[in-house]
Amino acid sequence: MSRPLTLFTGQWADLPFEEVCRLAADWGYDGVEIACSGDHFDVARAVTDSGYAEAKLAQLKRYGLTVYAISNHLVGQAICDDPIDFRHRSILPSRVWADGEPEGVRRRAALEMADTARAAAMLGVDTVVGFTGSKIWKYVAMFPPVSLDVIDDGYADFAERWHPILDVFDNVGVRFAHEVHPSEIAYDYWTTKRALAAVDHRPAFGLNWDPSHFVWQDLDPVAFILDFADRIYHVDCKDTKKRFDGRNGRLGSHLPWAHPRRGWDFVSTGHGDVPWEQCFRALNAIGYSGPISVEWEDAGMDRRQGAQEAVGFVRSLLFDPPSAAFDAAFARNDDA
Amino acid sequence: MSRPLTLFTGQWADLPFEEVCRLAADWGYDGVEIACSGDHFDVARAVTDSGYAEAKLAQLKRYGLTVYAISNHLVGQAICDDPIDFRHRSILPSRVWADGEPEGVRRRAALEMADTARAAAMLGVDTVVGFTGSKIWKYVAMFPPVSLDVIDDGYADFAERWHPILDVFDNVGVRFAHEVHPSEIAYDYWTTKRALAAVDHRPAFGLNWDPSHFVWQDLDPVAFILDFADRIYHVDCKDTKKRFDGRNGRLGSHLPWAHPRRGWDFVSTGHGDVPWEQCFRALNAIGYSGPISVEWEDAGMDRRQGAQEAVGFVRSLLFDPPSAAFDAAFARNDDA
Amino acid sequence: MSRPLTLFTGQWADLPFEEVCRLAADWGYDGVEIACSGDHFDVARAVTDSGYAEAKLAQLKRYGLTVYAISNHLVGQAICDDPIDFRHRSILPSRVWADGEPEGVRRRAALEMADTARAAAMLGVDTVVGFTGSKIWKYVAMFPPVSLDVIDDGYADFAERWHPILDVFDNVGVRFAHEVHPSEIAYDYWTTKRALAAVDHRPAFGLNWDPSHFVWQDLDPVAFILDFADRIYHVDCKDTKKRFDGRNGRLGSHLPWAHPRRGWDFVSTGHGDVPWEQCFRALNAIGYSGPISVEWEDAGMDRRQGAQEAVGFVRSLLFDPPSAAFDAAFARNDDA
């Protein structure tokens, strides 16, 4: 079960794609999960220029890298979000933001996500990783009170906006892998249950298993894999370290990354509280055979040092399962 | 140290104030923390009708009750909030909501809070309990990314809006006790530190210690009392029970109160995870001499049964400290 | 939701039923869960003598007691067990044991359990509590190795023996409530899952929720209620205290009850580690409306003192849920 190990390029979008490929290959990655950002991957060009995807593949080939998934978190964020504001402006392609009128932004984002599926198909990739956005995330504190029909409406809005997108995914044979994450329609176990139900468990909509936000919510990443076994479409290895001491908070206290008074922080894969080996064994158990992608983020560590170190850490846990069951060896074998 | 035990009337605003007084007295409460809601307390009338406060006091006296603080959480919520929306409309007096234009609502809420101080003074009460609202709460997930100057601006906005209100508080000799709570400018330990700094630690702005939201954030309620000793202006006894099992979430999963898949829920005082005795001992240690107010909320228990039961529970822990130190008894006293 | 509180008579089978009724009524129980042991309830007589059940009901009525369920753990144990040995001889009625030939014992036990359903119906009771026995419990340590088809066969044997019994239950409109317990086909969470599947989730086969053996297996009794919500047919309140100190064992070390070196022991309801309040709230959440039955067992406490004390403990947690939701009280109500 020699799983491919990939590097997610989202946190490296400030570097030219060529440079990221060179680094990833040098460090020992087998491939990349390409972010639709910077010059890494341009969805608009990909769907209009038939040579774009081919050129990307050729570029990867030069470095001995493979691509198994592309990701478009930032565009996905805008599909259901309310409000749409300066934060989206900072992260969206200008063609999606345009005049910034909220409903227009949402619709253009939806179209761009559909195009992302088409672009993935042209790249020969069957998985798009990303976010959904959410109309109701902002009510998470539930005060001032919101009635349950407001919540119901949030899930309905998500389904309504995503069904047409997922139709395109189905048409081109690509699956969407939502990353369970604050700010999204599904950010924990029970909201994932409900989000999957909201889109009628259609196979086009699955999950990108990224345990980093499970850690501070005290969600069990292993149980998540087992319980949503048929919806784990992609795996991102991002790690989180907790430091709750009675003063530091679960909610981050509006403090920036790497601030020592945060209750939790992203750290280099293997430096945090994710039980990686148990998780990889669970992935084996459900028969997941896709890439293991390192989403590297640690505001307290040099990223080049960290992304390289992560290769060794993750590979050490990606050992092969045995070919035969064990008890066989105990059987009587002294007779001929 | 016979502390007064009061009942917060906010969760009983659907009942006539007379009925709430009758119940509170029957159950053994010494007084009430009156919510500025329903017919319990009308700030607008209090500041315009000099007899209103006197009538309230007389009404209380008939039931042998005293008032030590009034609370105006709902109006406070609107002072800094952004957006102002349907949720505020549901909880604000119509004169504050008016046409619902957001900045107008905020300004009228600020004026109403200043009036609440004046009304408190007329009632002979030196503490107003409440919320502040927040312009930046909605960015708590920090994704899509917000820059630190956006956060800075949130605290500045809070200070700018509250300084004039607090001036009125100072003028009438009343203090504001902010309840640390999600959706507010200060919702945990470090945001409380920063909020106090934002208003230059002026004495008019202090805290209502209510540990119910500390529980699920894993904040230490005892440390909070000791570290903010000079700002504990009021005490609300609301309790919370945790049930994190790897699937239930810290954030509530957008589920309603009493839903069995919530990771935490409010429960009748004494049924939850607040270490009440340790907290009361800490309050003794810092010399807090104000009321102990039961904010009763439990969506899984009949409220009349619960509010009555809470009296016995809290009183059993409000024992007197000793008059003299201990080791004295060890001293040699066989000589005469 | 005034739930009936009953006393399980199994641990009192050495006393005449009349005496047990007198005690239960004196202590404040609302009814009894009658064990098919001693003179408490004779299944054979009940199904042949039409006046027997009526006489029992009249006897109960004299003490103001009601019966909601009868239990026949000991006969149930013999239905699937292998081996059948001296231990069964000690606990079975002589007509079931007869000559002790194992398969004959199993078949007579099966017939007796079917009769128990008939007897329950005659008593006007819709639930029989009990055990199933198991052909494979003895392989729990999995050493010497057993192949998976041996395990499969154990569940198949259970299904084969119980389907005809459950047909009789269906015919007379009574349900069987299996108590999840070591020595039985279902003794923990996953074996319960599989046992329910083995009988095709037929409604005649459900569960008696008794958390005492969950405690030392570290199973979550609340999750069990929620996950098997539609199969919780009866509730037994038996409590267990853990004392694991690195030397005491999970498996009991073949030591007798109340031995201080046991890692766990049964204790009077409320003296152990079961989170009773959380469990009762979960029972409310799933809409369980049946009896709460105290199965009292504590080898370190006088049983009369304990069974009486348990009434007060359990009743203090059987508080009423509220009639209306909470947030309503927050709504604006100053307009008229």
Added chain:
Amino acid sequence: MSRPLTLFTGQWADLPFEEVCRLAADWGYDGVEIACSGDHFDVARAVTDSGYAEAKLAQLKRYGLTVYAISNHLVGQAICDDPIDFRHRSILPSRVWADGEPEGVRRRAALEMADTARAAAMLGVDTVVGFTGSKIWKYVAMFPPVSLDVIDDGYADFAERWHPILDVFDNVGVRFAHEVHPSEIAYDYWTTKRALAAVDHRPAFGLNWDPSHFVWQDLDPVAFILDFADRIYHVDCKDTKKRFDGRNGRLGSHLPWAHPRRGWDFVSTGHGDVPWEQCFRALNAIGYSGPISVEWEDAGMDRRQGAQEAVGFVRSLLFDPPSAAFDAAFARNDDA
């Protein structure tokens, strides 16, 4: 097993013995553990005035109280201590302190302890509770380094000074019950092992089980009872509450009792972290049949309120064990 419940009078030595008796009887205690302090009990008079003990017993009888043990902690402390200084002067009878020359003080203290045994015998009491002092306690931090022979000498010094005292105990049929405690030769589990070995496990030297100092040292009070079963000669119920939060220390930080920054503090029996029920069950298991004595100390609570409340708490856990074993009730009894 109706155990007598007694009040230790040491913390009440500032009150006349008559007053302490009156209070103890009023609160419901069965007897007193009399401290050799104040006018409570004068060892010197007792051994010289044959009527003194009789008068005490008569005095107790008037209040319906019994005495099962006397205690002489303060004199015991001086027997092995080094240095002897102003602290001892404050707690010793003047006849023992005299000129304060250290070795003289130690020798007079040893003689006074021997007299305490004689006085106990005259009072009809077979147990003297107390401290031993220690020559090596002061080296507990082990820095600056001390060689092992210094430690060995400390235990040898203890044995040498106590053997002659214990000879007197043997002669008058009284046992010494050492309270395991910081500042003494035995202050934890392994020092207790070694101290017992140092006096050759002679039966005259046993233990007063007081778990209050076990709590902050994380010693298991139940294991202590079971492992030293044959040396538990007396039981003192003193309770301790821990509050370690990463800043408060195990060692008390030289802070006074009831200071909120202490890591632990004595609290009213039942308000702390001692698992009392488990401990009382362990005492049942080893067959301890002596008194349960409340050593009440809580610098944050009025002592009269607390000592009264403790009676109810402790009695609620002193339930009777059963007369017969349990499984008997399961036996087949349908045959006649």
Added chain:
Amino acid sequence: MSRPLTLFTGQWADLPFEEVCRLAADWGYDGVEIACSGDHFDVARAVTDSGYAEAKLAQLKRYGLTVYAISNHLVGQAICDDPIDFRHRSILPSRVWADGEPEGVRRRAALEMADTARAAAMLGVDTVVGFTGSKIWKYVAMFPPVSLDVIDDGYADFAERWHPILDVFDNVGVRFAHEVHPSEIAYDYWTTKRALAAVDHRPAFGLNWDPSHFVWQDLDPVAFILDFADRIYHVDCKDTKKRFDGRNGRLGSHLPWAHPRRGWDFVSTGHGDVPWEQCFRALNAIGYSGPISVEWEDAGMDRRQGAQEAVGFVRSLLFDPPSAAFDAAFARNDDA
């Protein structure tokens, strides 16, 4: 203290001994703990053919390997077991199983174990590792109830069957090291205490310390070493990982190895919850100087990869203790 590191060959019995030797040597093991299975070691031939042992030793020598112990778990299992059934047939040599009549099997197994001692002696090895079997393991759930004399009889049966075997061990100067394990007479701390007492603590009967089954029983492997210091005759390094989440069970749920819903599973040495370094330090402390044997088993990992990796892991913790005590370096040494 350069301890030899050996590989237990039991889980490799499907491979020719020659191949196992080659692998073990390649991976860096110093020797092997030879299982009496397959062609690894044939007890019957060894005791009858004087050249057999010599040939084995020569074979080992060719690979630079040493043997310190041989193991015969499977034959040991049959000595006390009841029932003897198809499971034993699968694991016993045919000459021991023969016609399968239970008592005959037990007696032949006992004789074979005595021969194993003789064979060990011929191999120049002083330790035989193995199991005892148990007549009473099957009653571990204690329901249906078994009386204490049944338990007593189980230990007596064990002693009766093993004393003659141990006499042979004594005669040939070899010791038996029982592996504490479910299905055996001693499976936890207190059953080990009792089993040792049952054979009068005779030195011929000691223990093979294997912590893998301690992990899920929450037994302290370090305390086990220290408390049974004089009976630790051999060390097997098998590791276990716990995953208890409120649903997975302590008892394994009759699920196969590597099933993700098991509460615990064997894992490659160093991947589990055994505190290996603390254990090795404890072994140093008691002066254990025998081999450290890797019993490698992990149904989720390729065994060749794992057994090789384990060498590095274990050796990294087998560091040398210091030659001199520490504080010496602090001593004043500035004088000449």
Added chain:
Amino acid sequence: MSRPLTLFTGQWADLPFEEVCRLAADWGYDGVEIACSGDHFDVARAVTDSGYAEAKLAQLKRYGLTVYAISNHLVGQAICDDPIDFRHRSILPSRVWADGEPEGVRRRAALEMADTARAAAMLGVDTVVGFTGSKIWKYVAMFPPVSLDVIDDGYADFAERWHPILDVFDNVGVRFAHEVHPSEIAYDYWTTKRALAAVDHRPAFGLNWDPSHFVWQDLDPVAFILDFADRIYHVDCKDTKKRFDGRNGRLGSHLPWAHPRRGWDFVSTGHGDVPWEQCFRALNAIGYSGPISVEWEDAGMDRRQGAQEAVGFVRSLLFDPPSAAFDAAFARNDDA
């Protein structure tokens, strides 16, 4: 942030300084924290012989080593201690001990510490690490009772003795870094607070952060760094492993190092319970830029093996922080 990694020479004072330098350089250390012991560093010579320091520096240079701090724990210990006894005699230079008259010893120790500052300056080093001693440590158990003015006097004595020493430090531009440690004036969090206050927070007096004694006191080493950020003058990496099992004690039980019944013990850096990575991140956060010094002590491991291994362990955690903040990479960059 390439921090220098140094070896503290205190535990190697039995070896010639030349040999220690050779070893440290071989193992990969960047420098040494030189202990004022043995021939490592002679304060008396350094202040009188202007060539002594230069010779030391030249010696270091030959091995490519740098010195950032010198330490004089043993002399510091005598400055406030009471009593002064045989323990001090063993660790003090003979010129400081002289006739051993306690007050004379203290005064000579104070002068020697002032000279240590002068010697440091001559060596070009700005930090002296050490102990303070304490007049009141011996009262840590607070029994027999000591009044608060005795405690107050202890801090006053410390301030009085140290102010003149610190004046010399100020004069020569060197800082004292006190190691928080049992036996010293500051041994935990709150005593550190008070000790710093006692010397008026003068900058000459700071802290040597050594977490080894925090571990068993359950003090949070990260919080310590953050809260005393402006007083962390030096860092010593000494590690401690806890083993509390209900019998082992917090206080060490007067047992020697490496005794298996101790509740805690010093272990090779990286083998204990200090969360090193979190600590180094906190040091980054406060801007600490000084040396990371390994104070190696482990009575169960060969020191040469351990000190070498520690270099790799510590360096693996001394990774560089990033040069730029993270979220930048998320920014929209598709526009040109």
